[in-house]
Amino acid sequence: xxxxxxxxxxxxxxxxxxxxxxxxxxxxxxxxxxxxxxxxxxxxxxxxxxxxxxxxxxxxxxxxxxxxxxxxxxxxxxxxxxxxxxxxxxxxxxxxxxxxxxxxxxxxxxxxxxxxxxxxxxxxxxxxxxxxxxxxxxxxxxxxxxxxxxxxxxxxxxxxxxxxxxxxxxxxxxxxxxxxxxxxxxxxxxxxxxxxxxxxxxxxxxxxxxxxxxxxxxxxxxxxxxxxxxxxxxxxxxxxxxxxxxxxxxxxxxxxxxxxxxxxxxxxxxxxxxxxxxxxxxxxxxxxxxxxxxxxxxxxxxxxxxxxxxxxxxxxxxxxxxxxxxxxxxxxxxxxxxxxxxxxxxxxxxxxxxxxxxxxxxxxxxxxxxxxxxxxxxxxxxxxxxxxxxxxxxxxxxxxxxxxxx
Numbered sequence: 543x544x545x546x547x548x549x550x551x552x553x554x555x556x557x558x559x560x561x562x563x564x565x566x567x568x569x570x571x572x573x574x575x576x577x578x579x580x581x582x583x584x585x586x587x588x589x590x591x592x593x594x595x596x597x598x599x600x601x602x603x604x605x606x607x608x609x610x611x612x613x614x615x616x617x618x619x620x621x622x623x624x625x626x627x628x629x630x631x632x633x634x635x636x637x638x639x640x641x642x643x644x645x646x647x648x649x650x651x652x653x654x655x656x657x658x659x660x661x662x663x664x665x666x667x668x669x670x671x672x673x674x675x676x677x678x679x680x681x682x683x684x685x686x687x688x689x690x691x692x693x694x695x696x697x698x699x700x701x702x703x704x705x706x707x708x709x710x711x712x713x714x715x716x717x718x719x720x721x722x723x724x725x726x727x728x729x730x731x732x733x734x735x736x737x738x739x740x741x742x743x744x745x746x747x748x749x750x751x752x753x754x755x756x757x758x759x760x761x762x763x764x765x766x767x768x769x770x771x772x773x774x775x776x777x778x779x780x781x782x783x784x785x786x787x788x789x790x791x792x793x794x795x796x797x798x799x800x801x802x803x804x805x806x807x808x809x810x811x812x813x814x815x816x817x818x819x820x821x822x823x824x825x826x827x828x829x830x831x832x833x834x835x836x837x838x839x840x841x842x843x844x845x846x847x848x849x850x851x852x853x854x855x856x857x858x859x860x861x862x863x864x865x866x867x868x869x870x871x872x873x874x875x876x877x878x879x880x881x882x883x884x885x886x887x888x889x890x891x892x893x894x895x896x897x898x899x900x901x902x903x904x905x906x907x908x909x910x911x912x913x914x915x916x917x918x919x920x921x922x923x924x925x926x927x928x929x930x931x932x933x934x935x936x937x938x939x940x941x942x943x944x945x946x947x948x
Contacts, residue, residue, distance in 0.1 A: 543638050544571065544946070545628060548580035549607055549621055550644040554821045555760075556673075557587040559711075559852060560643050562736025562924060563671075564588070567641075568597050570928035571946040574639075576600040577632055581607050591824070594740050603628075614684075614692045618648035625652055629662070637945030638666045641709075645670035647694040650706065657705040667942045671709045671733065672698070672719075674849015695723075702729040707938065709733045712850040714870035719848050731934045734927040735850055737859040737919060744861060746912065747833055752786045753899050755865065756834040757805075758827070759853035762794040766840030766867070773840075773893050774804040781900040787838075790830045791822060791853075831860055836883065838865040839872075840892055846871070858882075858918050863911040867892055879918040881911050 544567055548560055564578055576597065578588060582604045589602045605624060608617040629638065640656075642649045653668030672694075683690055690696060698708065698719065708730040710716060720727040747754065761767040767789075774787035792809040793800060808830055809822055821827070831837070837857035846869035854872065857864055864883030866872055876885050886892040920926065936943045 543632055543634055543636060544574050544576045544641070545632055545638060546576070546578045546641045546643060547605075547625070547628060548578075548584055548643045549624070549649055550646060551584055552581050552607070552610060553583050554587040554824075555584075556644060556852075557584055557591065558738060558741075558824070559735055560584075561588050561591040562738060562927070563641070563643060563733070564592070564597050564600060565738070565924035566733070566736045566928035566931065568600065568928070569925045570932040572598070573948075574599075574946050575634075577603065579603040579605045579628055581605065587824075591738065614648060614689050618652065618692055621648055622652050622655070625656065629656060629666075633661075636665065637942070637948075638662065639942065639946060640666065640668045641671065642668070643671050644673055645694075645697075645708075647697050648692045650697040651692060653706055654703045657703055665945070667705050667707075667939060669707050669709050669731070669733075670697075671711070672849070673711070674715060674846070698723040698726050701725075704939075707731055710849070711735045712871040712874070714874035715848050715850060718844075718870060722848070731931065731938060733931050734922055735852065735855050736924045736927040737855060737922045739923055741828060741856075742859050742919060743828075743832055744912075744916070745832060746861075747835060749835070749903060749905060749908065751784045751900075753784065753836070753896075754786045754788060754834045755836045755838050755896065756788045756790045756831060756862075757838055758790045758831055758856060759851075760791055760794050760821075761789055761797065763797055764842050764845030765851070765853075766838075766842050767793070767797055767800065769840040769842065769889050769892075770838060771800070771803050771805050773838075773889070773896065777893065777896060778804040781897070784900045785896070788830070788834065790827060790834070828856075828860070831856065831862065834862060836865050836896075837862045838892075838896075839867065840889060841867045841869045841872070855922060858915050858922065861912045861915040861919065863908060863915065865892060865895060875918060879921075880914045881907070882914055882918065883911055 546563060568576055576599060585602050585604050608620045650670055656662050657666050657668060683693060710730060710732055713732045716727050716730060757770045777785050787805045789805050789807045850871040867886050876882055884895040886895055
């Protein structure tokens with residue numbers, strides 16, 4: 543039995559990532575019962591995304607997860623009760639694969655506790671997905687020894703129980719994490735972010751000005767919203783009628799008061815603090831994104847050095863060429879799949895690449911970029927990502943694969 547639990551996200555954030563996880567696991571282990579448990583709104587969105595092509599032998603369950611802002615010790619206690627109930631409810635006496643899709647620290651210790659109990663010893667394997675702990679997480683830590691033991695830094699630095707492994711969404715993020723926590727790579731697998739086939743699109747908007755450039759998803763400082771606004775203000779003034787800069791998503795809470803200038807917004811209000819992840823309806827988001835010529839991601843600092851960006855892969859799925867500054871998962875993608883757009887060293891180079899569109903459009907190169915994005919898309923569909931995860935599992939935990947394949 544495979545049990546996938548979302549222990550952290552309230553609302554629809556990460557729902558496409560978790561939908562891809564379910565599809566990839568089903569492709570990798572078609573015979574195993576698959577169960578997904580999440581907060582009500584999140585569970586409904588994942589189930590909705592699977593309506594067009596239901597995942598065989600997959601059941602969905604609503605659970606109450608700890609409220610946002612719950613203190614670490616209280617959260618650990620609440621999650622212990624939740625996981626104990628879920629494991630007992632779905633235990634059929636056979637092997638159990640437990641995947642927690644957004645792990646923050648306490649989950650790792652709880653998984654180890656259950657793996658050591660007599661009831662589950664030898665037949666429970668736990669994997670914990672990291673969405674990218676920034677280097678800043680390794681700075682200030684609580685002085686409370688119990689809280690420190692539960693935090694994410696402690697988790698990714700301590701030796702692992704044989705039944706426990708960490709997962710990341712992109713192989714390129716492992717070396718930066720290893721530099722922060724030596725030894726982590728040996729107990730970390732890559733479960734690539736899986737694209738949803740039903741969202742793939744090969745249509746392209748008519749080429750020609752105004753060139754429509756999008757910053758998609760939740761607009762944050764690390765994603766480069768301030769740079770995006772600055773470029774929009776300068777380029778629309780310098781080249782009237784040549785460019786449109788669109789925010790296809792919502793301002794994050796920490797940049798809620800940022801004036802958008804020349805950027806055209808497509809959301810009615812910023813994300814509220816300590817509120818459910820508020821996202822534009824997926825169908826509307828995709829409709830807007832499909833009308834764009836380019837996706838622009840002026841990544842800032844080291845935030846995306848230890849985690850992949852979901853909107854980057856949305857661009858891949860829609861074959862939208864990228865105007866992007868480097869992060870490890872971006873650089874790896876360009877190195878592996880070729881010219882996916884314009885990979886720029888800094889904001890000046892990025893702005894120059896955009897400005898060049900006003901002087902002349904290289905239609906053959908644009909078509910070639912879309913073709914390369916199509917090749918990359920195939921490598922990130924669930925069948926491919928599931929097979930890759932299964933190969934790693936077979937090397938790392940052969941008993942787990944034998945159990946799930948039986």
